[in-house]
Amino acid sequence: MKDDTIWMEQALVEARKAAEKGEVPVGAVIVLKGAIIARGHNQPISGCNPVAHAEILTLQAGARALGNYRLVDCELFVTLEPCTMCAGAIVHSRIRRLVYGALEPKAGAIESVTEVLSQPQMNYRVEATGGVLADKCGQMISDFFKQRRLQIKKAKGA
Numbered sequence: 597m598k599d600d601t602i603w604m605e606q607a608l609v610e611a612r613k614a615a616e617k618g619e620v621p622v623g624a625v626i627v628l629k630g631a632i633i634a635r636g637h638n639q640p641i642s643g644c645n646p647v648a649h650a651e652i653l654t655l656q657a658g659a660r661a662l663g664n665y666r667l668v669d670c671e672l673f674v675t676l677e678p679c680t681m682c683a684g685a686i687v688h689s690r691i692r693r694l695v696y697g698a699l700e701p702k703a704g705a706i707e708s709v710t711e712v713l714s715q716p717q718m719n720y721r722v723e724a725t726g727g728v729l730a731d732k733c734g735q736m737i738s739d740f741f742k743q744r745r746l747q748i749k750k751a752k753g754a
Contacts, residue, residue: 599630600673600695600725600728601728601729603625603627603632603671603673603695604673604675604695604697604728604729604733605729606625606632606635606673607623607624607625607650607673607674607675607697608623608675608697608729608732608733608736609623610623610624610625610635610636610637610650610675611623611637611638611650611675611733611736612736613637614637614638614639614650615736615740617639617641617642618641618642619637619638619639619640619641619642620638620737620740621637621638621675621736621737621740622637622638622649622650622674622675622676622737623635623636623637623638623650623674623675624636624637624650624651624653624654624672624673624674624675625654625672625673626654626655626657626658626667626670626671626672626673626691627670627671627673628662628667628669628670628671629669633658633661633662633670634654634655634657634658634660634661635654635657636650636651636652636653636654636656636657637650637653638650639653647681649678649679649681649682650674650675650676651672651674651678651682651685651686652681652682652685654672654674655667655672655685655686655689655691658670658689659689665689666689666690667689667690667691667692668690668692669692670691670692670693671691671692671693671694671695672686672691672693672694672695673695673696673728674694674695674696674697675696675697675698675729675733675736675737676696676697676698676700676704676733676737677696677697677698677699677700677704677705677706677707677708677726678694678696678700678704678705678706679700679703679704679705680703680705680710680712682705683705683706683712683713684712686713686722687712687713687718687720687722688720690720691722692722692723693722693723693724693725694706694713694722694723694724694725695724695725695726695728696724696725696726696727696728697726697727697728697729697730697732697733697734698730698731698733698734698737699726699727699730699734706724706726707726
């Protein structure tokens, strides 16, 4: 959908903020009725917080914006396929729809490694759409890790 790419571009803006802080460039936005109500990006390193993933921080900001921990009728756009922790939080928040960009072959919990949202035990169903601006989202992460490897190589050679 055309709107999906518009919102994913906004999630990429957040991902760039993470990269500028030296964080893995993952960004997210929550949309309700055609407007962004919350934004976030990865901050586990800078925040010294293992759960400060873009999705978690954005869900928290969305809950504060609505004054409710249930984010009914909201859509979450994130540049990378969520991990197990984030997928569980998405279910608990009652996000209506998840849209993600690049696949995460090492820890993706929507379709890559496991399928948390498809578990029959889940008491809530989240609609999920993957692959929106996947190349752009994936390239940002690839470039980040390529740069990080170069920095490590330089540091070892110095």
